[in-house]
Amino acid sequence: MQVRTYKTHVSAIDYDSPMGQKEALLAGAKRCLVEKGYGQTTARDIAEASGAHLGSIGYHYGSKDRLMNLAVLELSSDWGDTIARLVRRANGESLLDRLAASLSAIRDTLPNTKDLQSASIQALAQAQFDDELRTTFANGAADARREIAALLIGSNDDQHQPDAGEAGVGSLVYAFTIGLVAQFLIDPESLPEAEQITEALRLLAGDSD
Incomplete structure (x- = not known):
């Protein structure tokens, strides 16, 4: 499985132009997020990482703070795109099968995106103290839940409004994903294998052999 790399390269940017500096700063902020974390990054760190003033x-x-918020939102968007691709590729005859396949695929990406996941969790905590960041995260999460539900259920109608059950599917996958990320960051060895995820879901659904 190909997983996007989050190490940001800025060597090709024209630092002498105003737009070049702006792009370099954003790239530098992303680099600091994955290497230092949200709370430990200073403005000087970003300047040094970007080569900008x-x-x-x-x-x-x-x-x-505004620059860091934009950087984490862009990285989170990349991660959201990855999740959507994994859910879209999930195979299975039943919704439960597709859910298990999706979570297993998401679980398999975590070792290759550890720094990004750490930065995202820190940003979620920071959002409690930043109304603008919290609102943006909330709107993005709502869109992600709707998209995930539509992909798992097989709806191709962009205007389809999910019912309570469908909305619950999106929320469940979102919650499971955040939980897998937190468990991986705290105790990677405890992360369930793909087979365990499948069997656990079947057990919860009363469909275990």
């Missing part, structure tokens, strides 16, 4: 952070983004 320290003062250009305020000029282009208003503040270091």
